[in-house]
Structures are given as structure tokens and as C-alpha cells.
Amino acid sequence: MAESQELLALLRKDDSYANLYLDLIKRTTDTLDAYHWLSREELFNLAQPLTAIRQTATAAVNEFEKVITIRKNTQEQINAVAAQADALIHTLKFQQADNINQYVQYLAELRTLRGEVISLKELRYTDEARIAAYEAQLSDFTQEISNKTVAFLLQDHALAPYETRVKTLDTNIPNIAKVVEADATEKEITAVSAELEMLIDVVSNLKIEDATQTTRIIENISAIYSGFNQTKAALKRRRKELLSVEGKAEFNSQMKLVSQGVINYLDLCDTPPKCEEYLAKLMVQLEELEGRFPDFEEFLDQLAQKREEIYEAFETKKISLTETRNKRATGLEQSADRILKAIQSRLAKLTSVTEINGYFASDLMVEKVRNITDELLSLGDTVKADTIQSRLKTVREDAVRQLKDRQDLFVNGADVLKLGDHHFTVNTQPLALSIVHRDGEMYYHLAGTGFFEKITNAAFLAYKPVWEQTLVSENNSVYRSEYLAYTLLQAAKKRLPTAENNGFTYLSISELQKLTLAELTDYVQRFMALRFNEGYIKGVHDYDAALILQSLVQLTQSAGLLRFDAPARACAALFWQKFVPTARKEILNSQLKGAGAILQVFPNTHQFDDIITELQAGILSFVQETKLCPEANVAEAAEYLFQEISQQDAFIIAGEAASLHTSFTQYLTQNNAQNTYETSVKALEKDPVAQVNLVQHWLKAFIAQTNEPGKAEFIPEATVLLLTNAYQAQQVVSASLHVTLTGLRGAHALIQAQKYELHFNQFLNKLRTYEANVVPAFNQFTQLKKNLTHAFEEELRLNEFKPRVLSSFVRNKLIDQVYLPLIGANLAKQVGAAGERKRTDLMGLLLLLSPPGYGKTTIIEYIANRLGIIFMKINGPAIGHNVTALDPTEAPNAAAREELEKLNLSFEMGDNVMIYIDDIQHCNPEFLQKFISLCDAQRKIEGVYKGKSKTYDFRGKKVCVVM
Incomplete structure (x- = not known):
């Protein structure tokens, strides 16, 4: 009570009392601290008014201090201004x-x-x-x-x-x-x-x-x-x-600095975000320059131009980096895809879960997939990384599931599946499209099915000569070792640089001649190791090619210029002696003689290829104009003409051509026909082409008369001798260009009892034609076949027909002991069980009924996957209630048409296919009635494939229907 009275006395005092509010704060605080029970209800909670008094006093003290501070500041400002005023006054x-x-x-x-x-x-x-x-x-x-x-x-x-x-x-x-x-x-x-x-x-x-x-x-x-x-x-x-003056100098220096900055920043940009960061920095620099030189209009134009250049440079860099990153990410994804397939194949061979876990823990291929995932994450492509991680985990789970299935469901290895009391053969062929030769035609074929579709592509049909050819290096008339030896011979003549041939160093003709057969075989082996697509077998084709190449090199050296084919030599001689203008011939002759002199000192030089090219162009023009020689001989004729005229003025004469020339002239003399011949030829002096043809007719008639068809090859050469009167006995060269090789190891129609007949000129002509015509045709055909196969795969969408097991699927007791036996009994009736219990009266339908989401499709797709059967799922709601026929052209919409096309494609496959029609409650009963004949003992159904109506008979075929 005393403290309360004291507080009341203080409250009644005027605020002029010094330290009034401080005393109030002290007394209320002391009272509240001394008497803790003042807050009780029975005492009317006296603590509440005491607290309010203390708060009010505290606020007053704070306000009083603020007033004192303000007064002090005001007085200080007044004094400062007064001092200034007094000083000024x-x-x-x-x-x-x-x-x-x-x-x-x-x-x-x-x-x-x-x-x-x-x-x-x-x-x-x-x-x-x-x-x-x-x-x-x-x-x-x-x-x-x-x-x-x-x-x-x-x-x-x-x-x-x-x-x-x-x-x-x-x-x-x-x-x-x-x-x-x-x-x-x-x-x-x-x-x-x-x-x-x-x-x-x-x-x-x-x-x-x-x-x-x-x-x-x-x-x-x-x-x-x-x-x-x-x-x-x-x-x-x-x-x-x-x-x-100064601004221009400064501006130019600043622009040079910006240009240098662009180069440096572009070099530092290794990601698209960095491109944007450095571009923003440069744009700020340009803005600052624009603000520093506002009075110079010409500077503003330069800045605008520089701004565009910088923007384009960084955008190009950004696009390039993005494309590079996307390309890298795509490459990594494809690499992961290939590795995952290899992992899948490897896991299929493992026999226990422990082996599978050990494989995933230690194999380098699995680690490689994980590294690819990390690299994709570093590239910022989280989508691809997540996909690959998910696929890797799925592969592991699928492997464990398949292993358990093999242990529980498969009998006699992996070829027979047990469903209840019935066993079924398992198809292990993957669903793949190929092109096969059948009845003289080429067809698309789906492996494991009865699907054959004739190819009608006009470009494809044009390659019929190479349809049955399997290797680019061999056909019925060319042995692959021949092609290998010819390739090396041609390379030896050209001496191609090492850089152009994957690091392989070609040897020249003279260098090849020094090699033994063993060394030559090793040389051929190193060369053919780089040519994987040509089908060479080590120890067989390398040895045979070495034998052939050794003989070719020897014949090339011994035959001299007779190594050039007779028609080519005749073409060159005819062109040079009868069809080259005199002035032009003199110039060419001087050039060729000069080239010959240089070649005697530097025999391996290629400095005169331009002269050969010029000769080749002249001979080609001559051939196209006169039709006296085949165009295929033009290159060889130009080469021969260069070699001949660079060494001498006269042309060599083959012994066979000389013999034909001599026997023909003797025959004319003996039969008093020399004048007749000369008169007929002289009459055509103004028409050289007709004159050449006439002489050839005389020679052909002579060969037919004397029955010597073996000399027909030398008619062109003998024709030139007769027309030019250029026969000189000292120019006749007789050399054997035929060799019989023994001990060959390969198999081909050209090899009989391990013997091979090598006719030098015939060999070169044959391989030259093969390389010019057959090789490019086969390569083009192979590429076209790949393109057509890929396009048809895309059209058929084969990947959609491969059954895939859900990663969450679990084969529990209900499935093992109830559903699989029931489904197995049905399939045994539809497709037939394996072994002695196989039925011949195949028929039936598997009908599944349950509310949506109970796993009907999941279990059927699982069974199709384990049987290796094609899963052709037809979407009932997409077909709809309005469709009553199987003809896709009568479908009311694109979705229904697509489903009917899939259905008819399954009919066309005709074997190893499961026709699964989902949600049939959405289909018209009339549409479903079309399948009655397919499901009864007739096993027939009417379908329409690519506009043609067909009756499909599935008796004895592995076709089942599920709805």
C-alpha cells in the first residue's frame, strides 16, 4: 500500500518536476519485481495498470530525450549560421x-x-x-x-x-x-x-x-x-x-580494342551461355562508346555496323556450339544404344543372377554406358542421360526376369516354352526386313513370316545384272583374287601417295618384281586388311592374288608395249597416222620426244600427265566422231601412244597381227585379187572412216574363209598396217602373254583342278570393264538396297510389332498356376503344341474379359515376347463402331484406316503372328463377325492389302487370334 500511495503522489505532480518520469519507471519496476502476486485475479490484476504506467513513463522519457536532441541540433545550426552572418557583417x-x-x-x-x-x-x-x-x-x-x-x-x-x-x-x-x-x-x-x-x-x-x-x-x-x-x-x-581529330583517333583505338575483344571472347566461348555472357559485355562496351561520341554521326553508323557484326559472329558461334553439342549428344546416345544391345546379347548367355550382378559390377561396357550418361549430363542433355540410365536399369531387370523364365518355363534349352501342360516352340529369329531373290525376282521379306512383297522400283530393277552378286570383288566371270591382284597392279602403275590410301604404301612395278612369293603374299595381306567389304579370306585369296600379281608383273615387264591391248594399240596408231593434222602432230611429236628424254633420267616422274590427258581428249573426240574404236579403249590408247612416240616414231607390231597381214597379202596374190582389193580401197580415199571399215570387212572375210577365228582380235591392228603400209619386219614383237598358274587355293568357275589360265590382255580388258561398270553398279545397288530397306521398314513400322514386356511385370503364382495354363491350352489348339501332341485341326480364339487396367494386354504381350511371335495389336476404339469391313479405303478416318492396314499386314505376314484386337466393345458386331471363319476349322479370312482383295488361308500356320 505504501508503494501505491507513493506512485499516486508522483502521478499527481506537474511534469515540471525534474526526473518525474524516471522516478515513475523506477517505482513501478520495483513494485512489480517485489510483489510477484500482483497479477492474480483475486487482487484485481494490479500488475496491469502498473505495467501501463511504466510503459507510458518510458515513452515520455524517450520523447523528452528526442526533444532535447532536436533543440540541440537546431541551436547548433542557428549558431553556425549566426557565426557566418557575424563574419560577413x-x-x-x-x-x-x-x-x-x-x-x-x-x-x-x-x-x-x-x-x-x-x-x-x-x-x-x-x-x-x-x-x-x-x-x-x-x-x-x-x-x-x-x-x-x-x-x-x-x-x-x-x-x-x-x-x-x-x-x-x-x-x-x-x-x-x-x-x-x-x-x-x-x-x-x-x-x-x-x-x-x-x-x-x-x-x-x-x-x-x-x-x-x-x-x-x-x-x-x-x-x-x-x-x-x-x-x-x-x-x-x-x-x-x-x-x-582526337575523337577519331580515340574512337579508332577503341574500335580496335573491341575487335580484339571479339576475337578473344569468341575463343573463350565454349558453351552457349558463355556466348550470351560475352556478347552482353561487348554490347555494353558499344553502348558506352556511343555515349562518349554522341556528336559524331559517322561514328554512330560504324557502331551500328560493328554491333551487327558482333551479334552475327556470336550467334554463329552459339549455333555452332549448339550443333556440336547436339551432334556429340546424339553420337553418345547412338553409342550407348549399340552398347546396350551388346550388353543385352551378353546377358542372354548368363546362367545365374550372381553372374548378371557380377557383370554389371565389373564389365567395361556397363561402365562405358555410365560414363556416357555422365558426359551427357555435363553437356546439359538430361533427357538423353535419364533415358539411357533408365534403359540400362531396364536391361538388367529384363535379364533377371528372362533368366527366371528360362529356368521356370523353358525346357530343353531356350527353344521350347512350357505353358501349363503344353510345350511350344520358340522363334528366335528377330523381326527384320531383308531383300531375297525368289523365282527370278527380288522381294521384301520379313524373317520368320510368310511375308513376301515384290520390289517394283525402276532403279532397283535396272541393277538386275548384280542382283545375285554378293561381293563387290567377285561375280561369275571375275574371281576376287583377280580383282585384288588387278587393283594392286593398277596402283603400282600410278604409285599413289601414302596419304591417299589409309597409310598403306604402294610399291612400283619394279619394286614388286624384286619380291619373293612369300613377301608378295605379305604385301597383299597388308593391303587387303584395309578392304573389309570385299570378302577376302586370309591364307586363300591373298595367296592366289600374290600368284596372279607375280605373273602380271612379270608379263608387264617382259611384254613391253605389247602389254597394251591390241585394239587400244590399233586405235592409237590409226588416230596418230590418219586423223591427226600434220601441224598438230609435229607439235605433239616434239613434246613427246622431250618427255621421253626426261623419263630416261627420271623414270618415276608424273610431270607429263597433262600430255596424256590431252592425247586422251583427242582420241576420245576421234572415237566419238568415227565410231571406229570402243570408248573403253581410249585411256589405254592414250597411254600407249605416249609411251610409243616418246621412244620412237614407228609402232610395234604384234606377231599375230604381222601373221594376219602376211597371210592376207599372200592370199590376195595367190588368188589374183590384189588389184581388186587396192582399187576398192583407193576409191574411198576421201572417206577415211569408210575406208577403214572396208579394209576390216576384207580381213573378216579372209578369216572366215580360212577358218582362223583366233586372229579376229588382231583385225584392227592389221587394218592399220594395210592402210598405212607401215609393216616393217624389225617392228614385229613376239611375246607369250599367256601363263597357266597352278596350286590356287580358292574356289571359282575360273579355277579348275587348282589351275588358272591367265591371258594378259584378256585379263586386263575384263578387269578394266569390271572396275568401270560392275563395281560402281554393285556399290550403287548396295546403297539403293539399304535405302529401300530402310524406307520400307519405316513404312511398315516394324518396331511397333515387337512385343515388349513391362519393366514392372511380375510373374506371380496366379499367373503361373492359373492364367498361363489356361492360355497355353488355348494356344495349343490355335497354333499347335510342340512334339507328338501337336494338333493338325488348328482353330479357336482366345477371348479375355475384365475391367480396364487388369493386365490383359500385359500378360498377352509377355507371352508373345517369350514365344518370339509378332504382336500385332489392333486398337478397337480407333476402328470404332462405324467400321464394318476390313478394307482400309472404306475407313471413315485416318486412325481407323491405319489400324485396318495393320490388320491386313498381319494377314499378309501369314505366319508366326498374334492378331490382338483390343477393346472390342468399341467395334461393330458385323466387323467382329468377319473373324468367325478365321477362328473355326476353315482358318480363312478375306482381306485387302494395298488395294487388292485376297483370301488368306492360315491352315497349318502359326497364327493365333486374341480379343
Whole structure:
């Protein structure tokens, strides 16, 4: 009660009592701390009013302290302004201005100080009387100084300092050499301008009774201001001149810096986000440059152009990086896909879960897939990374599931599946499209089915000669070792650089001649190791090719120019002696003789290939115009002509051609037909082409008369001898160009009892034709076959027909002991069980009924997967209630048409197929009735495939129907 009375006494006191609120806070705090029970209800909660009193007192103390602080700050500001005012008043009282600058300075200081004094009125707890006194003093002094200023301005020399400053500035402007100096002068001019403006403002605001005095003063100031404006304009012009020079230099240096920055930043950009970051930095630099040179229009154009160039460069870099990253990601995904397939194949061979777990824990291929996933994540392609991780896990789970299925459901290995009491054979052939030869035609064929579709592509049919050819290096008339030996022989003649041949170094003819058979075989082996697609077998075709190549090299060296084919030599001789103009022949002859001289010193040089090319072009033109030689001989004829004329002027004569020439002339003499022959030939002198043809007819008639068909090959050469009278006995060369090789190891129609007949010129002609015609045709055919197969696979969408087991599928007891036996019994009736229990009266339908989502499709797709059967799922809701026929052309919409096409494709497959029609409650009963004949003992159904109506008979075929 005592404390309460004391509090009441304090509360009644006036707030002038010193420390009143502090005492209230102390007493209430002491009371609340001493008597903790004051908050009880039976005591009316006296703690509540005591707490409120303490809070109010605390707020009062805080507010009182704030007031004291404000008063102190206000007093400090007043004192500071008062000190400035006292100092200025003291100066004005005891100092007399002697120039206009001082007057202006005094007036400016008075104006500023009066503004500060007036501002003090707005402060809280200010001393208004003191402020008013200072304001009055400053006002009086302002009026006094203004009057003195006017009096001073009326003097003639009052504005002399400004006139002097303007003249000084005007004189210094031409001497300004830098923009920095111009900026300093401009600041000085601005200061002078401000002083003049203030002077005008002061004069305007002064209370001058005589208006003429005001006018006079302002006119004097305006005259100075006019000169000042001229100085300002001159400075502006000078500054612009300097800026033009310095600005261009600075701008050019800044642009070079930006260009260098572009190069550096582009080099640093290794990701698309970095491209955007560095592009933004460069754009900011360009914006800063644009702000630094706003007065130069030509700079703005250059900046705009540079901005476009930088943007294009970084966009190109960004696109390139994005494409590279996407390409890399796609490559990694494809690599992972190939590895996962290899892993899947490897897992299929493992026999226990422990082996599978060990394989996934230690195999490098699995680790490679994980590394690919990490690399994809580093590239930012999380979608592909997640897909590959999911596939890797699925492969593992599928492997474990398949292993358990093999252990529980398969009998006799992996070829027979047990479903209840019935066993079924398992198809292990993957569903793949191939092209097969059948009854003289080529067909698309789906492995494991009865699907055959004839290929009608016109381009494909044009390659019929190579349909049955399996290797690019061999057909019925060319043995692959022949092709291998010919390729090496041609390369030896050309001596191709190592870089053009995957690092393989070709040997020349002379180098090959020095090799033994064993060394030659090793050389052939190293060459054929690079040609995987040509089907060479080590130890067989390399040995045979070495034998053939050895003989070819020997014949090439011993035959001399007879290594060139007789028709080609005849073509060259005929062209040179009868169809080359004399002037042109003289030039060519000189060139060829010069080339021959160089070749004697440098036999391996290829510096004269251009001459051979020129000869080849001339012979080709001659052949196309006259039709006297096959175009296939043009290249060889040009080569022979170069070799012959570069060494001598006369052409060599084969012994067989010389024999034909001699026997023909003797026959004409013996039969008194020489004059007749010469007259007939001479009559066609003006038509060389007809003359050549006539002589060839004479020779053909002679060969037919004497029954010597073996000499027909040398008719062109003998024709040239007869027409040109160029027969010289010393030019006749007789060399054997035929060799019989024994001990060959390969198998081909050309090899009989391990013997092979090598006719040098025939061999070269045959292989030359083969390389020119058959090889490119086979390569084009192979590529076309791949393209057609891929396109037809896309059209059929084969991947959709492969049954896939859900990763969440579990074969529990209900499935094992109830559903699989029931389904097995049904399938045994539809497709027949394996072994002695197989039925011949196949029929039936498997009908599954349950609410949606109970796993009907899942279990059937699982069984189809384990049987290796094609799962042709037909979507009933897509077909709809309006479809009553199987003809896709009658479907009301694209979805229904697509499902009917799939259905008819399953009919066309005709074997190893499960026709699964889902959600038949959405189909028309009339549509479903079409399957009655398929499901009864007839096993027939009417279908329409690619517009043609067919009756499909599935008796004895592995076809089952599930609805």
C-alpha cells in the first residue's frame, strides 16, 4: 500500500518536476519485481495498470530525450549560421570593395546567407526572434551593398575586369591544343557566365529610382555578354575541331580494342551461355562508346555496323556450339544404344543372377554406358542421360526376369516354352526386313513370316545384272583374287601417295618384281586388311592374288608395249597416222620426244600427265566422231601412244597381227585379187572412216574363209598396217602373254583342278570393264538396297510389332498356376503344341474379359515376347463402331484406316503372328463377325492389302487370334 500511495503522489505532480518520469519507471519496476502476486485475479490484476504506467513513463522519457536532441541540433545550426552572418557583417562594415568582382561576391554571399537564415525558420524549436534580427540585418546590408554596386557600375571602369577576362579567353582559344584544355577553358567561361547572369539579376532586382541608370548598366553588361558569347562560340568551334581529330583517333583505338575483344571472347566461348555472357559485355562496351561520341554521326553508323557484326559472329558461334553439342549428344546416345544391345546379347548367355550382378559390377561396357550418361549430363542433355540410365536399369531387370523364365518355363534349352501342360516352340529369329531373290525376282521379306512383297522400283530393277552378286570383288566371270591382284597392279602403275590410301604404301612395278612369293603374299595381306567389304579370306585369296600379281608383273615387264591391248594399240596408231593434222602432230611429236628424254633420267616422274590427258581428249573426240574404236579403249590408247612416240616414231607390231597381214597379202596374190582389193580401197580415199571399215570387212572375210577365228582380235591392228603400209619386219614383237598358274587355293568357275589360265590382255580388258561398270553398279545397288530397306521398314513400322514386356511385370503364382495354363491350352489348339501332341485341326480364339487396367494386354504381350511371335495389336476404339469391313479405303478416318492396314499386314505376314484386337466393345458386331471363319476349322479370312482383295488361308500356320 505504501508503494501505491507513493506512485499516486508522483502521478499527481506537474511534469515540471525534474526526473518525474524516471522516478515513475523506477517505482513501478520495483513494485512489480517485489510483489510477484500482483497479477492474480483475486487482487484485481494490479500488475496491469502498473505495467501501463511504466510503459507510458518510458515513452515520455524517450520523447523528452528526442526533444532535447532536436533543440540541440537546431541551436547548433542557428549558431553556425549566426557565426557566418557575424563574419560577413564584420567584413562589410570594415572593408570597402574596389572592383565589381568584390561587389558581386558580397551580393552572392548575402543572398546565400539570407537563404540559410530563412531556412532556419523551418526547424523545430527554433529561436524566431534571433533569426528575425539576423534577417533584418542581412536585408539592410543587401540593400546597402546593392546601392553601392549600382553606384560603382555607373562608373566607366566598373566592368573592366570582365572585359579583360573575355579578351584573355578570346586570345587563348586559338592556342588550345587539346580537348582537355578546351574543357578547362569552358569551365572558366561557365563561371564568368554565371557571374554576369547574377550581375544582371542583381541589377534587375535593385530598386533604382532612375530607370536610365538601370538601362545603362544592363546595356554595358550585355555588351560584355555579347563578346563573351562570341568567345564561347569560338571555343565551341575549336573544341569540335580538336574533338574531331582526337575523337577519331580515340574512337579508332577503341574500335580496335573491341575487335580484339571479339576475337578473344569468341575463343573463350565454349558453351552457349558463355556466348550470351560475352556478347552482353561487348554490347555494353558499344553502348558506352556511343555515349562518349554522341556528336559524331559517322561514328554512330560504324557502331551500328560493328554491333551487327558482333551479334552475327556470336550467334554463329552459339549455333555452332549448339550443333556440336547436339551432334556429340546424339553420337553418345547412338553409342550407348549399340552398347546396350551388346550388353543385352551378353546377358542372354548368363546362367545365374550372381553372374548378371557380377557383370554389371565389373564389365567395361556397363561402365562405358555410365560414363556416357555422365558426359551427357555435363553437356546439359538430361533427357538423353535419364533415358539411357533408365534403359540400362531396364536391361538388367529384363535379364533377371528372362533368366527366371528360362529356368521356370523353358525346357530343353531356350527353344521350347512350357505353358501349363503344353510345350511350344520358340522363334528366335528377330523381326527384320531383308531383300531375297525368289523365282527370278527380288522381294521384301520379313524373317520368320510368310511375308513376301515384290520390289517394283525402276532403279532397283535396272541393277538386275548384280542382283545375285554378293561381293563387290567377285561375280561369275571375275574371281576376287583377280580383282585384288588387278587393283594392286593398277596402283603400282600410278604409285599413289601414302596419304591417299589409309597409310598403306604402294610399291612400283619394279619394286614388286624384286619380291619373293612369300613377301608378295605379305604385301597383299597388308593391303587387303584395309578392304573389309570385299570378302577376302586370309591364307586363300591373298595367296592366289600374290600368284596372279607375280605373273602380271612379270608379263608387264617382259611384254613391253605389247602389254597394251591390241585394239587400244590399233586405235592409237590409226588416230596418230590418219586423223591427226600434220601441224598438230609435229607439235605433239616434239613434246613427246622431250618427255621421253626426261623419263630416261627420271623414270618415276608424273610431270607429263597433262600430255596424256590431252592425247586422251583427242582420241576420245576421234572415237566419238568415227565410231571406229570402243570408248573403253581410249585411256589405254592414250597411254600407249605416249609411251610409243616418246621412244620412237614407228609402232610395234604384234606377231599375230604381222601373221594376219602376211597371210592376207599372200592370199590376195595367190588368188589374183590384189588389184581388186587396192582399187576398192583407193576409191574411198576421201572417206577415211569408210575406208577403214572396208579394209576390216576384207580381213573378216579372209578369216572366215580360212577358218582362223583366233586372229579376229588382231583385225584392227592389221587394218592399220594395210592402210598405212607401215609393216616393217624389225617392228614385229613376239611375246607369250599367256601363263597357266597352278596350286590356287580358292574356289571359282575360273579355277579348275587348282589351275588358272591367265591371258594378259584378256585379263586386263575384263578387269578394266569390271572396275568401270560392275563395281560402281554393285556399290550403287548396295546403297539403293539399304535405302529401300530402310524406307520400307519405316513404312511398315516394324518396331511397333515387337512385343515388349513391362519393366514392372511380375510373374506371380496366379499367373503361373492359373492364367498361363489356361492360355497355353488355348494356344495349343490355335497354333499347335510342340512334339507328338501337336494338333493338325488348328482353330479357336482366345477371348479375355475384365475391367480396364487388369493386365490383359500385359500378360498377352509377355507371352508373345517369350514365344518370339509378332504382336500385332489392333486398337478397337480407333476402328470404332462405324467400321464394318476390313478394307482400309472404306475407313471413315485416318486412325481407323491405319489400324485396318495393320490388320491386313498381319494377314499378309501369314505366319508366326498374334492378331490382338483390343477393346472390342468399341467395334461393330458385323466387323467382329468377319473373324468367325478365321477362328473355326476353315482358318480363312478375306482381306485387302494395298488395294487388292485376297483370301488368306492360315491352315497349318502359326497364327493365333486374341480379343
